Amino acid sequence: MSAKLIKGTEIREAILEEITSKVTQIKKKHGVVPGLVTILVGENPASISYVTLKIKTAHRVGFEEIQDTQPIDISEADLLALIDKYNKDERINGILVQLPLPKHINEKKVLNAIDPDKDVDGFHPVNVGRLMIGGDEIKFPPCTPAGIQEMIVRAGVETKGAEVVVVGRSNIVGKPIANMMLQKGVGANSTVTIVHTGTKNLDEHCKRADILIVAAGVPNLVKPEWIKPGACVIDVGVNRVGEKISEKTGKKIAVLKGDVDFEAAKDIAGYITPVPGGVGPMTITMLMLNTLKSLQFKLNIVE
Numbered sequence: 001m002s003a004k005l006i007k008g009t010e011i012r013e014a015i016l017e018e019i020t021s022k023v024t025q026i027k028k029k030h031g032v033v034p035g036l037v038t039i040l041v042g043e044n045p046a047s048i049s050y051v052t053l054k055i056k057t058a059h060r061v062g063f064e065e066i067q068d069t070q071p072i073d074i075s076e077a078d079l080l081a082l083i084d085k086y087n088k089d090e091r092i093n094g095i096l097v098q099l100p101l102p103k104h105i106n107e108k109k110v111l112n113a114i115d116p117d118k119d120v121d122g123f124h125p126v127n128v129g130r131l132m133i134g135g136d137e138i139k140f141p142p143c144t145p146a147g148i149q150e151m152i153v154r155a156g157v158e159t160k161g162a163e164v165v166v167v168g169r170s171n172i173v174g175k176p177i178a179n180m181m182l183q184k185g186v187g188a189n190s191t192v193t194i195v196h197t198g199t200k201n202l203d204e205h206c207k208r209a210d211i212l213i214v215a216a217g218v219p220n221l222v223k224p225e226w227i228k229p230g231a232c233v234i235d236v237g238v239n240r241v242g243e244k245i246s247e248k249t250g251k252k253i254a255v256l257k258g259d260v261d262f263e264a265a266k267d268i269a270g271y272i273t274p275v276p277g278g279v280g281p282m283t284i285t286m287l288m289l290n291t292l293k294s295l296q297f298k299l300n301i302v303e
């Protein structure tokens, strides 16, 4: 293995420590802590485990945290009323509605009902627009792209003038990370190409990348010969390809594979993120950072 591993698990610990210390300072000076509510509709096991981890992490960094679980048959009107209640709640700085929502609820309508100043997921059109404008306009970058950029910066990878190729065009990862990497500023200023299922010669584009960000949701899509020697490879894919018994707990757990053939790629890339333990842990970490920032904006704390 010649590539340097960029471990989300390690970077997470450093950032959570930084957040905890800032929360302590704010509490001392202003007598308040950030408040995060996660709204979960129904009992989707993956959603329950994500929300549980978000709440646990919020608790760890000293936030006030509320987990609001609603029945699967809650009406859209009742869910909108609940969001309105938290929009008006002074203790709450961040509102997160766990996705996906049941079919009878219009997801877009729900996300658009969240106060953009409490939209710590960064999914509201106002925050998407702010991200597009860039610079001081940005309030809440979406968490996975923010985590990716943070990993690239903390690994010391040069982004200015770099060829960045993003595989995937989702609203949650592909489009926002491409937008962030082309802005002027630290950890950006790159030349960006987005490729997707409609792109011809996908491999040719990938081979040009100094930084290759893959969020396609296809296990082992990126082959080792698509990687430029020394490139920084960020694998956002979390694909469940089977099950195994955990050595630690003895329980059945999912076998996860990324979108990149890690075993082969690690001998060609200069930097690479593992799956699991790479981008995954960064998403919740950046959610905590956005929630802290939300309170800092409210208190006019400039860093």
Ligand code: GUN
Pocket: 096, 097, 098, 099, 100, 121, 143, 283
């Ligand atoms: N479901 C899967 N990922 C996410 C996320 O980042 N935010 C929300 N709200 N729901 C999700």
